[in-house]
Amino acid sequence: MSSIWEQMRSLLFGASGSYADAADTPQGLAFEQRLVARHGNTLPPWPLFKLGAVYGVGPVPPNLRALLDGSFFLIGACLGTAALFDFAGIIGRRGGGVTAAEVAKECNCADVNAVGRVLRACENWGYFESYVPRDCDSKSVSNEQRLWRNTLLSALLREDHPHSVRAQIMHLYVDIFPASALLFETIRDTPSNDVETDGLRARADASATKQPSAFERVHQCTFWEYLSSHPDRWDVFNRAMRSSDALLGSTIMKDIDWGRYLRVIDLGAADGSLVYHLLSAFALKAVIFDLPPVIEHAKAYWNTSPERSAMVASGRVQFAAGDLFDATTVPAAEEGDIYVMRNIWHDWRDPDCIRIGRSVRAAIGDVRNVKLVILEASIDQYPRGSLLERFRVALDQIMFTAFRSKERDRIEFDALLRRCGFQLTEVRHLRASLVAVIAEPLSHWVQSPEPADQ
DSSP, rough: HHHHHHOOOOOOOHOOOOOSSSSSSHHHHHHHHHHHHHHOOOOOOHHHHHHTSSSSSOOHHHHHHHHHTOOOHHHHHHHHHHHTTHHHHHHTTSOOOOOOHHHHTTTTTTHHHHHHHHHHHTTTSSSEEEOOOOOOOOGOOOOSSSEEEOOOTGGGTTTTTTTOHHHHHHIIIIIIIHHTTTTTHHHTTOOOOOOOBTBBOOHHHHHHHSOOOOHHHHHOOOOHHHHHHHHHHHHHHHHHHHEEEEHHHHHHHHSSOOOOOEEEEETOOOOOOOHHHHHHHSSEEEEEEEEEHHHHHHHHHHHTSSSHHHHTTTEEEEEEEETTTOOOOOOOOOOOOEEEEEOOOOOOHHHHHHHHHHHHHHHHHHSSSSSEOOOOOOESSSTSEEEEEEHHHHHHHHHHHHHOOOOHHHHHHHHHHHHHEEEEEEEESSSSSSSSEEEOSSSSOOOOOOOOOO
């Protein structure tokens, strides 16, 4: 009876062990051998198999789960294709009830069968839904004859959805996905982390800085150089960032007490869409800071709306062009300011983050009552395997692929901030993928030497 219970528990909850602190022991090796033997030739009873593999309410056979996980990149490719061809928009504008042939015709795809198969693949993950025409036998209707409509998920792939993720999916598929195939080569060239200095793996980080990211290997240029030379991709990237702001705007406004500050300085603000959300809800002033070409684009963006134009005309919004790596160009602090860096540090490796942080610290100087908030998808905030942590580690891999940078945990943020002259005071959870890392300048800070250029 005990062996049957062990099998049931293993199928339902997975095998577990307690040998993490006893590596290379006979007990640990025996545990590994049991993992192999227990699942090597064991089939679950038919009822359990159907509950998990067919209905999704029971244990999934481990080999099926592993193979499915390994093929996830194909689902991403199907979603990227659907976003590029605007399948959701085509179906939505017709009100549903559209065949694959009609979708293919409107998006100028010659292969109707391929369109139907992409739709079917997406449907199995909750994107789009098919049904058979009235008075038809479902068993005699081919996939190409089925009618398609949007679901709650596929509607997000429409450009006109208020929370659209279409631009983000297109950005990931076109710009990041091709480089992801080089993850193996990139990791193979990563140096070992053999030296720790002040909480930062100094020697390893210095060596890693010399190594190109997977994206740089594919495109033979940096991510930002690539966008600068491809205006169409820059446009998609900007749309993706604006849609991200729309998704995060509500939680950022409600889960952080902005009313206690007088002015927000958005560093690396792009077109300033976050500032617009904040000023619409709080009696704040704002400075939008970014590189000169970006600021010119931001000024044009703010002139496209009467409400935004009024904020600029009244002096609530100011623009400042500069470079985060040049402390002399970062807007100087005033009492009651809060500096915001949203998804900035995760684009850069540690030595560059230190330079950016020190530029901000220099701009603050001795001004009192000034805060810094870093909005990023800090990892290891929730139990591993949870939905948020899965999303955050996916972002971590995107950062590694594009920049050879990373999402950081609290320990890493604390170490970086101290080297920049700040003290981490709080990591606040938000109802979103991001967290708010809140810091204040150290009153007595002696700047150590700059990280060496790599």
